[in-house]
Amino acid sequence: MNTEAIVSIKNAMGGRLEIVRQTFPAHNGKPTRRISFVAGLHGDELAGLYLCHRLIRALRELQDTRPEVFLGQINIYPAANPAGIHSSNRLWPYYGLDMNRVIGQENGHTVGTRAASLLYKDILNHSEYAVDIHASNLHLLELPQIRVIEEFAVDLLPLASEANADLVWVHPMAGLFESTLGYNLNQEKIPTLVIETGICQRIHAHLIDPLFEGMMHYLLHLGILDANYLSPEKVRPPRVLYPKQVMQATAKNSGLFVGSVQPGETVCRGQRLGQVLDVVEGEVLEDVNAPAAGLLFTLREHPLVHSGALLARIALDPES
Numbered sequence: 180m181n182t183e184a185i186v187s188i189k190n191a192m193g194g195r196l197e198i199v200r201q202t203f204p205a206h207n208g209k210p211t212r213r214i215s216f217v218a219g220l221h222g223d224e225l226a227g228l229y230l231c232h233r234l235i236r237a238l239r240e241l242q243d244t245r246p247e248v249f250l251g252q253i254n255i256y257p258a259a260n261p262a263g264i265h266s267s268n269r270l271w272p273y274y275g276l277d278m279n280r281v282i283g284q285e286n287g288h289t290v291g292t293r294a295a296s297l298l299y300k301d302i303l304n305h306s307e308y309a310v311d312i313h314a315s316n317l318h319l320l321e322l323p324q325i326r327v328i329e330e331f332a333v334d335l336l337p338l339a340s341e342a343n344a345d346l347v348w349v350h351p352m353a354g355l356f357e358s359t360l361g362y363n364l365n366q367e368k369i370p371t372l373v374i375e376t377g378i379c380q381r382i383h384a385h386l387i388d389p390l391f392e393g394m395m396h397y398l399l400h401l402g403i404l405d406a407n408y409l410s411p412e413k414v415r416p417p418r419v420l421y422p423k424q425v426m427q428a429t430a431k432n433s434g435l436f437v438g439s440v441q442p443g444e445t446v447c448r449g450q451r452l453g454q455v456l457d458v459v460e461g462e463v464l465e466d467v468n469a470p471a472a473g474l475l476f477t478l479r480e481h482p483l484v485h486s487g488a489l490l491a492r493i494a495l496d497p498e499s
């Protein structure tokens with residue numbers, strides 16, 4: 180494994196902020212294909228850091244014991260927003276900069292924008308494929324899923340099916356995606372899977388384990404690791420979702436949401452998902468029921484809600 184700091188910025192107190200690329204080169208020096216894994220672009224989304232840890236650990240062991248299986252090159256950027264990660268902040272602190280909203284843009288010369296630009300160029304120069312790993316925001320817990328913008332669906336769906344995610348969610352383009360890493364890499368013909376799993380500031384190992392198996396399988400599928408020497412990992416086909424196949428439940432009242440189900444459960448129409456409570460008066464303000472039958476794949480984790488807050492998302496059963 181070769182370690183390179185692709186961004187190294189001296190901070191005011193004398194230490195350095197670095198974005199590190201770990202590279203596992205091809206055994207014969209001529210990679211068939213190159214892939215990059217990126218995590219921590221949002222500094223409070225720690226699930227991807229753990230997934231990168233799992234990958235680095237497994238690949239190091241493989242390199243020590245079976246170096247001949249590395250037909251391609253694997254790059255891992257395990258902590259793409261070091262300033263944000265140090266303060267558990269989604270944004271690059273001080274500037275309040277979202278690194279995943281400035282990619283491919285001319286957005287000035289702050290430290291954060293320069294770091295984002297250098298990271299993007301490094302990935303462009305070292306990848307034929309990429310995986311960008313995110314977690315949900317502070318409010319929602321998500322089952323492992325891959326988000327695909329409609330215009331890239333033809334190319335990405337066959338690849339996304341090899342990642343062992345529970346869901347692949349195909350959604351329309353929106354303006355805010357134009358400056359994301361995933362959109363820009365896909366526009367540059369570097370097929371990029373954008374993973375969303377768990378919730379920020381937490382690690383749920385049971386939501387990462389299947390993705391780890393999926394990423395190892397993906398490396399075999401792409402011929403980056405030699406499938407002749409390693410038995411392919413088994414992956415489940417994901418449930419592919421289009422916008423009309425997603426129903427959501429929202430709060431009608433402000434209060435404290437207490438859920439009574441878990442993401443990953445199959446729910447019936449009308450089944451209770453939780454309640455919104457009035458803390459001061461000791462009343463139940465509402466029972467929150469499933470609007471349709473299907474797979475519960477998003478659930479409100481942060482209990483404080485206001486009227487209109489998203490509480491749950493359900494992937495509809497085909498017959499619904």
Ligand SMILES: [Zn+2]
Pocket residue numbers: 220221224313314
């Ligand atoms: Zn994110």
